[in-house]
Every structure is written in structure tokens, then in C-alpha cells.
Amino acid sequence: SAVISQKPSRDICQRGTSLTIQCQVDSQVTMMFWYRQQPGQSLTLIATANQGSEATYESGFVIDKFPISRPNLTFSTLTVSNMSPEDSSIYLCSVGWAGWGYGYTFGSGTRLTVV
Amino acid sequence: SQQGEEDPQALSIQEGENATMNCSYKTSINNLQWYRQNSGRGLVHLILIRSNEREKHSGRLRVTLDTSKKSSSLLITASRAADTASYFCATVVTGNQFYFGTGTSLTVIP
Numbered sequence: 001s002a003v004i005s006q007k008p009s010r011d012i013c014q015r016g017t018s019l020t021i022q023c024q025v026d027s028q029v030t031m032m033f034w035y036r037q038q039p040g041q042s043l044t045l046i047a048t049a050n051q052g053s054e055a056t057y058e059s060g061f062v063i064d065k066f067p068i069s070r071p072n073l074t075f076s077t078l079t080v081s082n083m084s085p086e087d088s089s090i091y092l093c094s095v096g097w098a099g100w101g102y103g104y105t106f107g108s109g110t111r112l113t114v115v
Numbered sequence: 116s117q118q119g120e121e122d123p124q125a126l127s128i129q130e131g132e133n134a135t136m137n138c139s140y141k142t143s144i145n146n147l148q149w150y151r152q153n154s155g156r157g158l159v160h161l162i163l164i165r166s167n168e169r170e171k172h173s174g175r176l177r178v179t180l181d182t183s184k185k186s187s188s189l190l191i192t193a194s195r196a197a198d199t200a201s202y203f204c205a206t207v208v209t210g211n212q213f214y215f216g217t218g219t220s221l222t223v224i225p
Contacts, residue, residue, distance in 0.1 A: 035215075043203065043215040105160070 006107030020079045021110045023093035028073035037090040049076045083114045121216040134191040136219040138204030152201045196225045
């Protein structure tokens with residue numbers, strides 16, 4: 001399975017600013033996913049980032065708030081825009097390996113606190 | 116609505132005992148997966164069971180799936196202190212629709 005490097009590992013940001021989270025994979029992967037884990041909650045899929053096309057967002061998540069880039073098969077970024085304290089969460093990128101039905105590898109996460 | 120609700124929310128057992136966690140979901144699925152999350156670490160895929168399978172084994176792990184009841188269970192046999200973690204079930208409906216449960220926090224006491 002792939003190895004993922006995600007950064008920053010944590011950040012404290014001011015309300016109204018934006019933070020871009022980077023996800024680097026050690027091999028080429030077709031599908032990359034971004035998740036959010038709010039305190040005490042399970043993981044929630046934000047969007048799927050496929051190279052060469054616009055990201056597909058899940059219900060409740062919009063591109064203006066969470067723009068995603070996927071310039072190549074090994075890299076993706078998620079930006080959390082115009083942040084509010086409600087955005088405080090852990091954000092994780094994930095890649096699918098051996099096809100979407102065979103499991104996923106996750107990054108170590110970015111712990112975001114908005115003050 | 117969210118897929119995958121797990122119980123118990125927290126489980127504490129003695130080392131050597133078996134741990135059982137259950138997962139229920141609401142709609143038809145393609146497959147169900149179990150993940151482990153150690154504190155401060157990323158999620159680790161444990162096992163995948165497809166909708167046409169009823170039971171799978173992997174080492175000390177045993178997973179069952181009952182599609183008529185829309186439920187799954189994860190059994191960890193002969194638990195070890197290193198098994199202490201949060202365990203999540205994740206249901207895959209179609210394509211990239213991938214939903215995690217609320218998780219079970221397992222503590223194995225040495």
C-alpha cells in the first residue's frame with residue numbers, strides 16, 4: 001500500500017483566514033480522498049480528488065469552502081477557506097489502493113484549531 | 116444519513132480476553148471495512164468483507180456480516196495491550212461513497 005505524507009500536522013489559525021493542507025503520496029494513485037474528523041465524531045468524507053478532473057464533493061461540502069487541487073497522481077491539497085471555530089477538526093487525506101473496493105491508506109492527519 | 120453506527124462506544128477488557136464490536140448500517144452496501152486508529156496516528160485498514168460474504172478471518176481478527184440485519188461484528192481474539200485503539204467500521208455503498216461509523220474505543224488492560 002502507499003505511504004502518505006501529510007502536512008502540516010497541526011495548526012492554530014485565526015478566524016476568517018485560510019489554511020492549505022498538503023498530501024504527498026509515494027506512488028501514483030488514481031483516487032485521493034479528503035476526510036474530516038470533528039471532535040468526538042466519526043470520519044466524514046469531504047470530497048474525492050481525481051487527477052485531471054474537478055473534485056467531487058459530498059453533501060454538505062462545497063468547493064468555495066474546501067477547494068481541492070490535484071495537479072498530478074502523487075499530490076493533492078485541501079484548502080479550508082474563511083475559517084470559523086466550527087472548522088476545528090482533524091483533516092485526513094486518503095488514497096485507494098488496488099481499486100476502491102480493496103482498502104485505503106490514510107495520512108496522519110492535520111489537527112486544525114480555529115480561534 | 117450516516118452509515119455505520121457501532122457499539123459499544125467504549126470497551127475495556129483484560130489482556131487475553133476476546134473483544135467484540137458491532138456495527139449497524141442503514142442501506143445496502145457493496146462492502147464493509149474495519150479500521151483501527153491508534154491515538155495520534157492515521158487509520159489502518161484491517162479487513163474488508165464483501166456483501167456476498169458472511170465471515171472472514173485475518174490472524175486474530177474475525178469479521179461477520181449479516182446483510183439481512185444490516186450488521187457486522189469484529190472479534191479480536193486473545194487481545195493484547197497493543198490492540199488498544201479506536202476501531203471503526205466503514206461501509207462502501209457504490210463508487211466513492213464511503214462512510215465511517217462512530218467508532219469503538221477499545222482498552223486492553225495488561
